[in-house]
Every structure is written in structure tokens, then in C-alpha cells.
Amino acid sequence: MTRSYGQFATVYDQLMEDMPYADWLGFARAGWSHYGGMPSTVVDLGCGTGSLSIPLARSGCHVYGIDLSSDMLTVARSKWDELPQQLVKPRSGSIQWLQQDMREWELQEPVDAVISFCDCLNYLTEEADIEAAFRATYAGLRTGGTFLFDMHPPSQLIRYAEEQPFTLDERDVAYIWTCDFEEERCEIEHHLTIFSREEDSRFYRFEESHVQRAYDPDWIEAALRRAGFQTVDRYADFEFTPADHESERLFFAAVK
Structure with missing residues (x-):
């Protein structure tokens, strides 16, 4: 998990x-x-x-x-x-x-x-x-x-894979979201690069990966x-x- x-x-x-x-x-x-x-x-x-x-x-x-x-x-x-x-x-x-x-x-x-x-x-x-x-x-x-x-x-994970990439650009937070889909297991890995505005107005970048599986x-x-x-x-x-x-x-x- x-x-x-x-x-x-x-x-x-x-x-x-x-x-x-x-x-x-x-x-x-x-x-x-x-x-x-x-x-x-x-x-x-x-x-x-x-x-x-x-x-x-x-x-x-x-x-x-x-x-x-x-x-x-x-x-x-x-x-x-x-x-x-x-x-x-x-x-x-x-x-x-x-x-x-x-x-x-x-x-x-x-x-x-x-x-x-x-x-x-x-x-x-x-x-x-x-x-x-x-x-x-x-x-x-x-x-x-x-x-x-x-x-x-399963159909929703397939849609994610087909419709990627996803982006968000707000005043205080932004992201780039891409996906890798493994068809045999119906498993998707979400890759997010996130930019968050700090108190000094600079943006801090960090990355997250999340794996989901559909049954x-x-x-x-x-x-x-x-x-x-x-x-x-x-x-x-x-x-x-x-x-x-x-x-x-x-x-x-x-x-x-």
C-alpha cells in the first residue's frame, strides 16, 4: 500500500x-x-x-x-x-x-x-x-x-490514464499531475509536482506519488x-x- x-x-x-x-x-x-x-x-x-x-x-x-x-x-x-x-x-x-x-x-x-x-x-x-x-x-x-x-x-482509472496530464494554477497552490497505468493489475501511479506559496510569497516545490488499484x-x-x-x-x-x-x-x- x-x-x-x-x-x-x-x-x-x-x-x-x-x-x-x-x-x-x-x-x-x-x-x-x-x-x-x-x-x-x-x-x-x-x-x-x-x-x-x-x-x-x-x-x-x-x-x-x-x-x-x-x-x-x-x-x-x-x-x-x-x-x-x-x-x-x-x-x-x-x-x-x-x-x-x-x-x-x-x-x-x-x-x-x-x-x-x-x-x-x-x-x-x-x-x-x-x-x-x-x-x-x-x-x-x-x-x-x-x-x-x-x-x-476500473473504468475510472483508465479514464485518468487517458485524460492525463492534469494541471492546477491557483494563487497559492499549483500542481502538475501525471499518471502511469498498469493494465494487467488495473493499477495507476499518480505523480504530483506541487507548488505551494509560503509566507514570504515564494513557492515551495515538493513531489508526491500515490498508487491506487481498481477491482x-x-x-x-x-x-x-x-x-x-x-x-x-x-x-x-x-x-x-x-x-x-x-x-x-x-x-x-x-x-x-
Whole structure:
């Protein structure tokens, strides 16, 4: 598994400000309503800088934000700690930030729900790693608990490879993004050269590489069932509709 979020953590929120966080939250709430009701305790698996964990906690959930990157968790913790108290109370729940590997995460008590959005699971590049993450999640859920997540399908990684390179040129941050695609494994390596403006107005350059792999959706569904999930449903692109070859994101709902 390759996921380097050291220096990247400092500019992550700038680069991701247009990501559909509200749509992910909307899908989660709709999924919870459909599969048994709003949870009290939620694990945000691969929580990054807390852009989903924080609004869930503000709405009253007790959230465990789990990520492998200490740098991302540092940013997330700062965002939560610096949130004006009038925006936190009186409805807020709580957040506990934990540095753990999604393949073997664990808590002392089972939770009501687990989410893992923004294609976090595509960063697991071996089938055994996916299976391990599913087993850990099954073990961490209470009976009747829900696991909601999204993944890029193979077709989306192919589109990335075909449409590259990508560029961004903003006032305080810019990047050049290229990709190398390995067809046999349906695996893509993203190469990013990032330029970030510092306080002295000079730009600091650094490089990041991120590897993702896409899996056959039928295999993902079978792996969830092997982990023990009895109910497994598949949707596409933030809607509770069937996926097709044009779908950019697959959404899975699994119930213990």
C-alpha cells in the first residue's frame, strides 16, 4: 500500500476544497436511514483531515477518525480544536483521532457504522489487503451495523490514464499531475509536482506519488460476503441507482 501524505497534508484542504463532501455526507445519512437508522457511533476510516468526521461530530455523532498518516491527523485535530465553540455546542458529539492501519483497525467497543469515502480503499493494492480491511471492519461493527464506502471502478482509472496530464494554477497552490497505468493489475501511479506559496510569497516545490488499484465490483461484493456481511448492495455516483460502465464511483452498502 502506497499513500504518502506528509507534506501533502499541508495543502490537502486547498486542493480538495471542491470535493463533494456534502454529497458523501448526504449519501451516508440516506444509507443509514435506509439500512436501520442514524448511528450514534461512527468510524471514519481513512478520515484524512477530518472533512467528514467534523460535520458528523457537530451533528451529534461520536466519531472515531482513523488514518494511517500522522500528518493528516495533525491537520484534522487542529481543525477540530480551532473550531469556534459556538459552532460545536450544544449539539456536538465527540471525535477521537486514531493513527491506525485500515487493514487492522480496532476499538475497545463495536460501533454502529463505518464509512470510508473518497476512494480510500483503492489505496489497498493487494486483494489480501482488501480482505483484511473488510474483516477488521466486520469485527468492529455491532450486529446490524452498516459499512458504507466508495471505490473507483476500473473504468475510472483508465479514464485518468487517458485524460492525463492534469494541471492546477491557483494563487497559492499549483500542481502538475501525471499518471502511469498498469493494465494487467488495473493499477495507476499518480505523480504530483506541487507548488505551494509560503509566507514570504515564494513557492515551495515538493513531489508526491500515490498508487491506487481498481477491482472487479463482483469480486468486491464477494469479498464483503466472505468477511461475513449478509446484506451487500451496490450503487453508483452518490445515487441509490445501479452502476454502469459510465459510473465514476461505485458505492457499497454492507450490513453485519
